[in-house]
Amino acid sequence: MEGFLRGLDRKVVLVNCYGPYLNREVLWSHISQSVLLFEHSLILGGDLNFKTSINELWGASVQLDPFVVVIYLFLLDSNLVDICRVPLATTWRNG
Numbered sequence: 001m002e003g004f005l006r007g008l009d010r011k012v013v014l015v016n017c018y019g020p021y022l023n024r025e026v027l028w029s030h031i032s033q034s035v036l037l038f039e040h041s042l043i044l045g046g047d048l049n050f051k052t053s054i055n056e057l058w059g060a061s062v063q064l065d066p067f068v069v070v071i072y073l074f075l076l077d078s079n080l081v082d083i084c085r086v087p088l089a090t091t092w093r094n095g
Helices: 024-032 067-077
Strands: 002-004 011-018 042-047
Touching: 024 067
Parallel strands: 011 042
Antiparallel strands: 002 011
């Protein structure tokens, strides 16, 4: 979806994405090679199914996701920013 926000003089492009839990590398590889990232006012939102820190993990046997490094470098290379939801809650508990 694209449009303009009141008070902002440039186009905003909003993409709602649901990232797969398995084979995430395939999705992010396609996104990194797409023209989508050339949009200057891109907002990529939704359930992207990645974590960027240990604070986003719950449970008794928490382990840092090895994909963290891949997604961190992707965000850095693409000039994207991960905005943390506050308060942090799991999707199955947020109502």
